[in-house]
Amino acid sequence: MVRSTSLLRAVSKDHHILGLRSRGIDIIRNPRTNKGMAFTLPERQVLGIHGLLPPTVLTQEEQLYRTMQSFTRQPTDLDRYILLAGLQDRNEKLFYRIVSENVESMMPIVYTPTVGLACQRFGLIYRRPRGLFVTIHDRGHVFELLSNWPEESVKAVVVTDGERILGLGDLGAFGMGIPIGKLALYTALGGVKPHQCLPIMLDVGTDNEDLLDNKLYIGLRQKRERGPVYDELVDELMHAITERWGANTLIQHEDFANANAQRLLDKYQQRYCMFNDDIQGTAGVALAGLLASLRVSGKQMKDHKFLFQGAGSAACGIANFLVLQMIEDGLTEEEAVSRVWMNDADGLVVQDRPAGMSGTKARFAKDHPHLNNFEDALEIVKPSILIGACATAGVFTEKVLKNMALWNERPVIFALSNPTSKAECTAEEAYTHTEGRALFASGSPFDPVTIDGTIFRPGQGNNAYIFPGVGLGAIVCGMRRISDKVFLRAARTCADMVTELDLSQGRLYPPLSSIREISVRIAVATIQEGYDDGSATLDPEPRDKEAFVKSKMYDFRYDSFLPILYDWPEEAGFQATDQQFSNFRDMT
Ligand SMILES: O=C([O-])CC(=O)C(=O)O
Numbered sequence: 051m052v053r054s055t056s057l058l059r060a061v062s063k064d065h066h067i068l069g070l071r072s073r074g075i076d077i078i079r080n081p082r083t084n085k086g087m088a089f090t091l092p093e094r095q096v097l098g099i100h101g102l103l104p105p106t107v108l109t110q111e112e113q114l115y116r117t118m119q120s121f122t123r124q125p126t127d128l129d130r131y132i133l134l135a136g137l138q139d140r141n142e143k144l145f146y147r148i149v150s151e152n153v154e155s156m157m158p159i160v161y162t163p164t165v166g167l168a169c170q171r172f173g174l175i176y177r178r179p180r181g182l183f184v185t186i187h188d189r190g191h192v193f194e195l196l197s198n199w200p201e202e203s204v205k206a207v208v209v210t211d212g213e214r215i216l217g218l219g220d221l222g223a224f225g226m227g228i229p230i231g232k233l234a235l236y237t238a239l240g241g242v243k244p245h246q247c248l249p250i251m252l253d254v255g256t257d258n259e260d261l262l263d264n265k266l267y268i269g270l271r272q273k274r275e276r277g278p279v280y281d282e283l284v285d286e287l288m289h290a291i292t293e294r295w296g297a298n299t300l301i302q303h304e305d306f307a308n309a310n311a312q313r314l315l316d317k318y319q320q321r322y323c324m325f326n327d328d329i330q331g332t333a334g335v336a337l338a339g340l341l342a343s344l345r346v347s348g349k350q351m352k353d354h355k356f357l358f359q360g361a362g363s364a365a366c367g368i369a370n371f372l373v374l375q376m377i378e379d380g381l382t383e384e385e386a387v388s389r390v391w392m393n394d395a396d397g398l399v400v401q402d403r404p405a406g407m408s409g410t411k412a413r414f415a416k417d418h419p420h421l422n423n424f425e426d427a428l429e430i431v432k433p434s435i436l437i438g439a440c441a442t443a444g445v446f447t448e449k450v451l452k453n454m455a456l457w458n459e460r461p462v463i464f465a466l467s468n469p470t471s472k473a474e475c476t477a478e479e480a481y482t483h484t485e486g487r488a489l490f491a492s493g494s495p496f497d498p499v500t501i502d503g504t505i506f507r508p509g510q511g512n513n514a515y516i517f518p519g520v521g522l523g524a525i526v527c528g529m530r531r532i533s534d535k536v537f538l539r540a541a542r543t544c545a546d547m548v549t550e551l552d553l554s555q556g557r558l559y560p561p562l563s564s565i566r567e568i569s570v571r572i573a574v575a576t577i578q579e580g581y582d583d584g585s586a587t588l589d590p591e592p593r594d595k596e597a598f599v600k601s602k603m604y605d606f607r608y609d610s611f612l613p614i615l616y617d618w619p620e621e622a623g624f625q626a627t628d629q630q631f632s633n634f635r636d637m638t
Pocket residue numbers: 162215216217305327328467468493512513
């Protein structure tokens with residue numbers, strides 16, 4: 051089918067908006083179409099932007115170089131964050147390309163740890179809107195509010211209510227930085243098209259007094275709404291998203307507090323195409339690293355004994371996945387659960403402890419006297435694998451680490467809390483106090499550590515290995531729901547990509563530079579699981595799934611406007627094909 055070129059011609063015509071004459075300049079002002087100085091001379095002429103740009107014409111590669119120069123010249127990471135946010139607002143293709151090609155230097159800026167600081171300073175650095183703010187006062191009108199979002203084909207939503215932003219606690223509406231950062235990785239690492247991504251901040255107030263007093267706060271100045279009214283709003287949002295953009299719209303829950311995270315996951319997991327990244331993404335990535343560690347220790351998962359410091363939803367998510375893995379190794383559920391111990395702010399998780407217990411951790415409560423000290427708990431359990439998910443920096447003390455090294459030839463130590471300032475120990479501490487024998491991973495990045503001439507390159511056990519690929523896979527095959535098995539499969543896929551070289555350098559994850567390739571493989575694994583369990587709706591099932599996934603991914607290179615605007619002038623009677631038309635629509 052061919053379409054008339056009238057829409058295409060409209061681009062180069064004059065428009066009168068509020069008395070202002072605007073034409074080609076809108077193409078420069080629109081981050082989706084803007085190429086900056088990379089517009090070629092013929093494009094500048096046809097689009098009516100000749101003279102609005104400096105005369106030099108740059109290639110995208112030259113622009114990358116220039117941007118990199120500015121990036122490295124910034125005095126602080128927060129300045130680098132602001133620089134990249136500005137680029138994202140100006141020139142989308144350049145932004146995503148530079149992040150995707152420089153994951154090691156840019157992921158720590160657009161994502162953890164710097165994104166944490168950006169959230170804390172969000173009132174100061176806020177420039178242009180990105181995403182939707184849905185507040186408790188919008189109850190009853192959420193669909194109308196979503197209708198204000200200009201994109202018709204949203205496929206991935208990341209939503210937070212800001213109550214547990216990384217390990218930084220309740221940041222209220224400042225938490226918006228997190229859905230924005232996660233979705234930047236959906237595109238940069240997973241190739242999901244930017245216009246298909248929507249960050250949502252669900253503002254139900256904040257209990258953070260400092261923010262309520264902060265002149266720069268941008269959210270509702272009220273205490274958090276909880277209980278049935280909160281639940282109704284979340285319900286309405288989930289429903290409205292799928293009403294507006296279709297039943298298979300992917301909805302990622304991010305950084306909800308423990309009291310809500312697992313509860314909302316249980317409530318919605320079967321009804322929507324959704325997952326909770328802090329529970330399932332974290333669990334998947336932790337499992338991936340632990341699977342890789344087995345190749346070094348020569349053990350099976352069932353041969354291990356685990357102690358978690360922190361028993362929130364992330365810890366429980368990991369523990370549940372470990373149980374599934376140990377059952378696959380041949381243990382009964384009871385045996386598997388017996389190998390997993392937890393400790394939290396109220397002490398060892400035991401059956402009758404004074405503080406009582408809520409949620410999933412009850413599954414792991416042991417029949418043991420109450421103990422209130424982590425170091426004592428460690429001595430009782432003598433774990434071979436120690437996992438920190440408690441957002442308390444330094445709880446893995448020298449004594450803790452030395453004990454781990456005393457009991458284990460290759461102690462496995464994961465300090466997963468984010469950002470770096472909340473990590474349970476640093477990479478240097480982990481290697482130093484275990485004579486370099488630790489198999490260490492952290493949620494946020496650490497630089498390589500040199501001990502006695504040996505360089506250790508710690509891996510980053512971060513969800514970013516998992517969620518962009520799962521998201522991409524779920525979107526392209528139109529998944530109705532996402533089961534835990536998707537994450538188990540994703541974990542195995544990630545673990546399989548860890549090479550002997552990685553392991554020899556103490557790294558339990560593939561290098562970040564291969565994360566885009568991993569995302570493709572995880573997307574393929576996700577799609578496969580979708581067809582195996584019947585949740586994929588795309589029909590027919592693509593035969594070559596990898597080629598199919600790649601064909602759906604965002605192209606970071608600039609489109610040329612010329613085939614559309616130059617080669618097919620109306621007088622020549624040319625018409626655009628459907629494909630050309632939709633390429634153009636994607637561009638504008
Ligand atoms: O964002 C990250 O780096 C991982 C994550 O989801 C969290 O810590 O909440």
